[in-house]
Amino acid sequence: MQGKWRENLIKIKPYVAGEQSNDKDMIKLNANENPYPPSPQVKKVFEKYAQNSDGLKKYPNSDSIILKDAIAQRYNVNRNNVFVGNGSDDVIALSFMAFFNSDKPILYPDITYSFYPVWCSLIKIPYKTIPVDENFEIHAEDYYTENGGIIIPNPNAPTSICKPLDFVIDIVEHNPDSVVIIDEAYVDFGGESAVELTKKYENLLVTQTFSKSRSLAGMRIGFAIGSEELIATLETVKNSYNSYVMDSIALEVGTASVNDEEYFKECVNKVIATRERVRDELIALGFDVKKSATNFLFATHKEYSAKEIFEYLKTKKIFIRYFNVPRIDNYLRISIGRDEEMDKMIAAMKEFFI
Amino acid sequence: MQGKWRENLIKIKPYVAGEQSNDKDMIKLNANENPYPPSPQVKKVFEKYAQNSDGLKKYPNSDSIILKDAIAQRYNVNRNNVFVGNGSDDVIALSFMAFFNSDKPILYPDITYSFYPVWCSLIKIPYKTIPVDENFEIHAEDYYTENGGIIIPNPNAPTSICKPLDFVIDIVEHNPDSVVIIDEAYVDFGGESAVELTKKYENLLVTQTFSKSRSLAGMRIGFAIGSEELIATLETVKNSYNSYVMDSIALEVGTASVNDEEYFKECVNKVIATRERVRDELIALGFDVKKSATNFLFATHKEYSAKEIFEYLKTKKIFIRYFNVPRIDNYLRISIGRDEEMDKMIAAMKEFFI
Numbered sequence: 239m240q241g242k243w244r245e246n247l248i249k250i251k252p253y254v255a256g257e258q259s260n261d262k263d264m265i266k267l268n269a270n271e272n273p274y275p276p277s278p279q280v281k282k283v284f285e286k287y288a289q290n291s292d293g294l295k296k297y298p299n300s301d302s303i304i305l306k307d308a309i310a311q312r313y314n315v316n317r318n319n320v321f322v323g324n325g326s327d328d329v330i331a332l333s334f335m336a337f338f339n340s341d342k343p344i345l346y347p348d349i350t351y352s353f354y355p356v357w358c359s360l361i362k363i364p365y366k367t368i369p370v371d372e373n374f375e376i377h378a379e380d381y382y383t384e385n386g387g388i389i390i391p392n393p394n395a396p397t398s399i400c401k402p403l404d405f406v407i408d409i410v411e412h413n414p415d416s417v418v419i420i421d422e423a424y425v426d427f428g429g430e431s432a433v434e435l436t437k438k439y440e441n442l443l444v445t446q447t448f449s450k451s452r453s454l455a456g457m458r459i460g461f462a463i464g465s466e467e468l469i470a471t472l473e474t475v476k477n478s479y480n481s482y483v484m485d486s487i488a489l490e491v492g493t494a495s496v497n498d499e500e501y502f503k504e505c506v507n508k509v510i511a512t513r514e515r516v517r518d519e520l521i522a523l524g525f526d527v528k529k530s531a532t533n534f535l536f537a538t539h540k541e542y543s544a545k546e547i548f549e550y551l552k553t554k555k556i557f558i559r560y561f562n563v564p565r566i567d568n569y570l571r572i573s574i575g576r577d578e579e580m581d582k583m584i585a586a587m588k589e590f591f592i
Numbered sequence: 593m594q595g596k597w598r599e600n601l602i603k604i605k606p607y608v609a610g611e612q613s614n615d616k617d618m619i620k621l622n623a624n625e626n627p628y629p630p631s632p633q634v635k636k637v638f639e640k641y642a643q644n645s646d647g648l649k650k651y652p653n654s655d656s657i658i659l660k661d662a663i664a665q666r667y668n669v670n671r672n673n674v675f676v677g678n679g680s681d682d683v684i685a686l687s688f689m690a691f692f693n694s695d696k697p698i699l700y701p702d703i704t705y706s707f708y709p710v711w712c713s714l715i716k717i718p719y720k721t722i723p724v725d726e727n728f729e730i731h732a733e734d735y736y737t738e739n740g741g742i743i744i745p746n747p748n749a750p751t752s753i754c755k756p757l758d759f760v761i762d763i764v765e766h767n768p769d770s771v772v773i774i775d776e777a778y779v780d781f782g783g784e785s786a787v788e789l790t791k792k793y794e795n796l797l798v799t800q801t802f803s804k805s806r807s808l809a810g811m812r813i814g815f816a817i818g819s820e821e822l823i824a825t826l827e828t829v830k831n832s833y834n835s836y837v838m839d840s841i842a843l844e845v846g847t848a849s850v851n852d853e854e855y856f857k858e859c860v861n862k863v864i865a866t867r868e869r870v871r872d873e874l875i876a877l878g879f880d881v882k883k884s885a886t887n888f889l890f891a892t893h894k895e896y897s898a899k900e901i902f903e904y905l906k907t908k909k910i911f912i913r914y915f916n917v918p919r920i921d922n923y924l925r926i927s928i929g930r931d932e933e934m935d936k937m938i939a940a941m942k943e944f945f946i
């Protein structure tokens with residue numbers, strides 16, 4: 239007898255991440271990872287557990303208090319204004335479940351993080367994308383329309399473009415009936431954070447990640463800052479999905495990282511310096527490159543096709559990101575690596591252009 | 593202007609976990625944690641990262657290959673039959689999303705893991721609970737009814753009762769139109785695993801956890817074994833929710849644990865020996881105690897109220913679990929700790945009974 243159980247399986251198109259490779263020689267500029275290691279303070283956590291790992295037999299603190307307190311202190315808010323999760327993907331997915339319960343469509347830019355439509359599909363949330371303009375700029379007035387919620391990355395990805403705080407205020411003030419999420423995954427590389435605005439606007443949630451500016455993509459730590467009511471709702475959803483999502487090691491590693499402000503600034507500044515230099519070099523090579531407030535550059539070449547450049551670099555074991563999607567199918571997203579990695583990429587491009 | 597954004601917030605009742613405490617003197621027998629530390633092999637992972645934690649700047653392997661391969665080898669299946677997640681709560685929540693997409697109610701016992709109704713509420717899945725009998729036994733024929741899916745823990749919690757594999761076969765064979773999930777969180781302490789049956793029944797999924805028998809509650813590792821089709825669907829849902837849910841450390845710690853079979857068996861056998869001794873002592877004290885195939889005992893006293901015993905023990909800094917819910921509100925769930933912890937609990941009970 240052939241069962242009909244297959245009829246109950248979900249039908250969904252998943253997110254496709256940047257290519258992975260185990261090749262040690264490859265130059266990986268396709269996942270917006272940080273080229274510098276995490277804070278050396280992180281090692282102390284591992285030294286402690288190398289001495290004694292008995293504590294792992296117990297469940298982690300489900301309120302993630304040590305990490306929340308460290309973040310609250312760093313960002314000048316209270317513990318009850320902080321939510322932490324397994325990467326900002328987890329934080330944003332839970333936020334979609336928590337805040338986007340309406341029959342009206344949620345709004346986000348047409349060119350943006352490609353996980354948003356996937357979450358909408360998974361959680362069955364109606365959505366409408368708002369086109370960015372021909373320069374990939376987002377305009378606040380396009381969001382003065384009825385909606386069930388708004389999410390905008392600032393800086394946006396993969397465009398790298400950052401909007402000023404006035405833009406966020408404009409959006410929030412025109413949308414008192416919606417929760418507005420500002421996804422600040424890249425804000426540390428040059429954007430202006432809206433965290434302070436969450437003290438004034440109870441319907442504003444700001445999300446950030448430890449994966450980029452804190453070099454901890456491998457550890458899966460993200461957080462949100464918002465009003466006590468938004469955070470309490472997020473906690474309820476988390477406790478209805480997986481109470482202990484943050485493991486004990488991630489909590490301690492995250493705490494060690496947040497507490498090392500000096501190292502954090504040093505790494506971020508190195509990435510910014512490399513970015514600006516490489517941007518100038520790409521422009522000199524004939525690229526049009528957006529002004530970036532992130533740890534990547536968004537570029538298109540006047541003569542050569544993005545796809546061909548992408549494929550040529552791949553033969554040289556240099557991986558950058560190419561999106562075969564409308565409007566940006568002649569653009570490249572290039573993560574900022576170490577100076578010598580970027581030099582090799584520039585050299586390979588020059589070879590290709592000869 | 594007062595915004596209406598609150599109308600879009602989710603309304604839901606979260607799962608309530610066992611009480612936590614930071615008191616080092618407390619005897620914690622309320623969360624079914626293992627009293628023994630994880631495998632000593634786990635420390636080698638931390639030693640490695642204490643030397644060099646640079647790798648954490650990169651995203652983890654999103655396919656979790658090292659851990660899947662270790663589990664596949666241990667359980668005699670292929671990599672494509674294994675799914676891993678952030679604790680079995682994550683694995684089961686994703687399974688609800690992946691497999692329970694029907695208008696018909698899913699079925700599970702009325703007395704069981706209290707997270708199931710919470711997930712149904714979060715993911716909007718209709719459900720119907722099937723009463724266990726007056727001895728808390730589950731009967732397969734009660735599940736010969738139309739449904740959108742079935743989940744049964746075996747052994748069941750908090751009853752500690754285990755059913756033989758014939759019961760699982762009976763359920764699966766009578767439900768060819770549904771995915772059947774057997775939640776084996778406690779199976780290592782005396783149950784018979786249905787993993788081998790997944791080779792025959794494509795609609796059977798078995799879930800397990802590293803939190804109990806492998807002493808890694810703090811690390812958040814769970815897994816599922818099933819047909820390639822079920823596992824591929826789970827992977828799609830995971831990649832639509834959070835592609836990198838397993839952090840790099842959890843993947844390596846889990847692998848080290850699975851590969852140390854000898855230590856695993858030694859710990860499980862110690863817990864079982866303590867459980868059997870304590871069960872006899874509780875019976876001698878006037879308790880009715882179910883035959884347990886788990887790392888906890890489910891007990892009711894002929895004369896004294898469960899709630900009062902629970903509260904008395906708390907004053908002695910001994911935490912066991914009491915559920916103030918219908919049918920089991922005169923029962924206690926007692927996790928198996930070290931022998932000396934159990935002796936203190938028995939001594940405290942004797943004090944109370946004098």
